[in-house]
Amino acid sequence: MTHEREVLDALGTVRDPELDEPVTSLGFVTSCTVSVDGVADVRLRLPTYFCAPNFAWLMVADAYDAVSGVPGVRQTLIELEDHFASAEINRGVAARAGFVQSFDGLAETELDELRTDFVRKAMLAATDRVCRPLLAAGRTPDELAVLTLGDVPQSPDRERLRARRAELGLPAGDDTPLLVDPLRGEAVGVQALPLHLRRARLTGIGMQANASVCRGMLRERYATIGVGEEEEDR
Amino acid sequence: MYEKDGEKYFVVDTHMHYWNAAPDNWVEGAEQYAKGWIECFHAYMGLGPPATHWSLEKFYKIDEATLMKDVFEDGYVDVGIFQPTDLTEWYKDGFNTTEQDAILFEKYPGKFILNTRWDPRDGEDGLKTLRHNVERWGCKGVKLYTAEWRQGSRGWKLTDPEAYKYLEACQELGIKNIHAHKGPTIWPLDKDAFDMTDVDHAATDFPGLNFIVEHSGIPRIDDFCYMATQEPNVYAGLSVVVGALMHARPRFFARCMGELLFWVGEDKMTFGSDYSIWEPKWQVEGFVDWDYPSEEFSDYPRVTTATKKKILGLNAAKLYDIEVPVELQLPGPGAPGVLGAVGVEERSGTKV
Numbered sequence: 001m002t003h004e005r006e007v008l009d010a011l012g013t014v015r016d017p018e019l020d021e022p023v024t025s026l027g028f029v030t031s032c033t034v035s036v037d038g039v040a041d042v043r044l045r046l047p048t049y050f051c052a053p054n055f056a057w058l059m060v061a062d063a064y065d066a067v068s069g070v071p072g073v074r075q076t077l078i079e080l081e082d083h084f085a086s087a088e089i090n091r092g093v094a095a096r097a098g099f100v101q102s103f104d105g106l107a108e109t110e111l112d113e114l115r116t117d118f119v120r121k122a123m124l125a126a127t128d129r130v131c132r133p134l135l136a137a138g139r140t141p142d143e144l145a146v147l148t149l150g151d152v153p154q155s156p157d158r159e160r161l162r163a164r165r166a167e168l169g170l171p172a173g174d175d176t177p178l179l180v181d182p183l184r185g186e187a188v189g190v191q192a193l194p195l196h197l198r199r200a201r202l203t204g205i206g207m208q209a210n211a212s213v214c215r216g217m218l219r220e221r222y223a224t225i226g227v228g229e230e231e232e233d234r
Numbered sequence: 235m236y237e238k239d240g241e242k243y244f245v246v247d248t249h250m251h252y253w254n255a256a257p258d259n260w261v262e263g264a265e266q267y268a269k270g271w272i273e274c275f276h277a278y279m280g281l282g283p284p285a286t287h288w289s290l291e292k293f294y295k296i297d298e299a300t301l302m303k304d305v306f307e308d309g310y311v312d313v314g315i316f317q318p319t320d321l322t323e324w325y326k327d328g329f330n331t332t333e334q335d336a337i338l339f340e341k342y343p344g345k346f347i348l349n350t351r352w353d354p355r356d357g358e359d360g361l362k363t364l365r366h367n368v369e370r371w372g373c374k375g376v377k378l379y380t381a382e383w384r385q386g387s388r389g390w391k392l393t394d395p396e397a398y399k400y401l402e403a404c405q406e407l408g409i410k411n412i413h414a415h416k417g418p419t420i421w422p423l424d425k426d427a428f429d430m431t432d433v434d435h436a437a438t439d440f441p442g443l444n445f446i447v448e449h450s451g452i453p454r455i456d457d458f459c460y461m462a463t464q465e466p467n468v469y470a471g472l473s474v475v476v477g478a479l480m481h482a483r484p485r486f487f488a489r490c491m492g493e494l495l496f497w498v499g500e501d502k503m504t505f506g507s508d509y510s511i512w513e514p515k516w517q518v519e520g521f522v523d524w525d526y527p528s529e530e531f532s533d534y535p536r537v538t539t540a541t542k543k544k545i546l547g548l549n550a551a552k553l554y555d556i557e558v559p560v561e562l563q564l565p566g567p568g569a570p571g572v573l574g575a576v577g578v579e580e581r582s583g584t585k586v
Contacts, residue, residue, distance in 0.1 A: 049270030
């Protein structure tokens with residue numbers, strides 16, 4: 001028999017593409033149940049009624065895929081609540097229809113490009129999380145330029161950086177440069193490095209500030225704690 | 235005017251509203267959107283200090299006496315700039331139209347600057363209205379809300395050919411300031427709704443216009459900063475940045491301010507309360523008291539009294555030719571504490 005815990009773990013792999021955090025820890029999961037005969041029923045919620053429908057779609061569709069892949073789940077029900085496009089999204093995802101078909105006339109292409117753009121941002125933000133402590137500890141940008149991923153002490157932030165690079169099809173092995181540009185994966189030269197690090201920091205701060213506002217809005221909107229919700233990472 | 239520790243600050247609130255979102259103004263059949271919109275605004279208010287929260291009932295419709303007290307009597311504002319957002323698809327008489335704002339603009343001379351708006355989907359009629367509004371009220375600025383829904387359309391871009399006609403009309407009519415705000419849905423829905431590339435292009439093509447990006451591009455503050463360093467006529471509107479972060483998330487506020495000061499610079503940032511999402515009083519008081527919370531922020535540009543005077547009012551006064559009493563102005567150019575954007579100097583010679 002499948003347990004809620006396993007479905008929740010699967011939902012933990014689903015990220016808000018804009019914030020690069022799991023929907024569970026963000027508090028976006030209202031409820032998550034599994035019946036004895038293997039029907040997983042997941043309800044999702046977002047910080048506002050008008051959250052961008054494309055990102056909402058990606059989360060609902062990813063949740064559907066993740067939950068459907070849990071052994072023992074025979075049927076998956078994912079329902080996004082209280083959103084202006086709930087009906088289109090829930091219906092479209094359940095029917096395995098594409099985004100373009102579900103938003104007839106309002107969209108031109110599927111969401112792959114949008115997702116990739118935001119994985120690039122997430123990669124830059126992850127670069128900042130890895131590099132800022134190194135710089136604070138006295139390493140110079142010139143020193144960072146010659147480091148490899150494997151030279152950096154193992155940490156969740158390093159693995160996040162590695163994972164985002166791998167998702168983009170960029171070099172992600174221990175022997176690859178720590179700092180690569182998010183488009184082509186080429187090593188960032190010493191000259192371009194200060195600006196690259198500045199930009200990474202800016203991207204990281206933008207993302208974290210957004211996550212902060214989203215959490216604040218969600219708390220204002222709903223009195224209940226989400227399933228798997230975690231305190232903000234400060 | 236706000237006075238603290240012997241320093242006097244001239245305050246221009248560059249982003250305020252006078253809205254009616256009460257249920258009797260909801261369009262039949264679009265009630266869920268009208269309700270969703272104002273409830274979303276109300277949730278934003280929750281990010282301010284608890285003592286400043288209003289009930290949803292009070293929040294639905296701003297009343298005149300409350301506005302005048304909150305903004306001018308209690309809120310230290312010298313001049314308030316109305317930024318309309320029509321949303322006539324959801325609200326019968328509009329959410330916050332130029333006409334609605336004009337009631338107070340006409341009744342209290344000298345207190346307000348009345349901005350108008352346009353939408354390229356209105357075609358020739360919209361251009362006529364724009365001319366009429368400029369003639370009637372002397373509007374020098376417009377608020378553009380690219381995410382507004384209209385007859386099945388979910389938004390527009392500044393680079394649409396029709397929009398360029400309006401930007402040309404602005405130049406011709408003496409409108410100098412374009413306040414651009416991105417909301418969450420825009421056509422086509424598969425693209426990033428907050429993408430500011432169109433503002434970037436328009437700012438390059440219309441160097442005579444100032445583009446004030448409202449909310450500093452939140453949630454795309456990173457893209458905004460990067461664009462603003464490259465376009466001399468792009469400004470950061472701080473509404474929402476102060477309101478949503480200064481109280482609720484002081485450390486992120488400090489980081490965002492540090493980044494804005496670095497990339498955009500203190501000469502191109504303007505305060506706005508976004509009244510009545512938030513009242514100006516606590517924002518002005520808090521901003522004057524504000525500094526980076528710790529040493530950890532030491533590599534961001536310093537914040538001086540002059541920085542705050544510029545951001546709270548003097549920068550906007552320049553954009554809108556508002557006369558500032560001599561004792562509230564900064565000493566002449568080159569005065570101590572008057573810094574430019576550190577980032578621009580540091581990056582000179584670097585190809586961005």
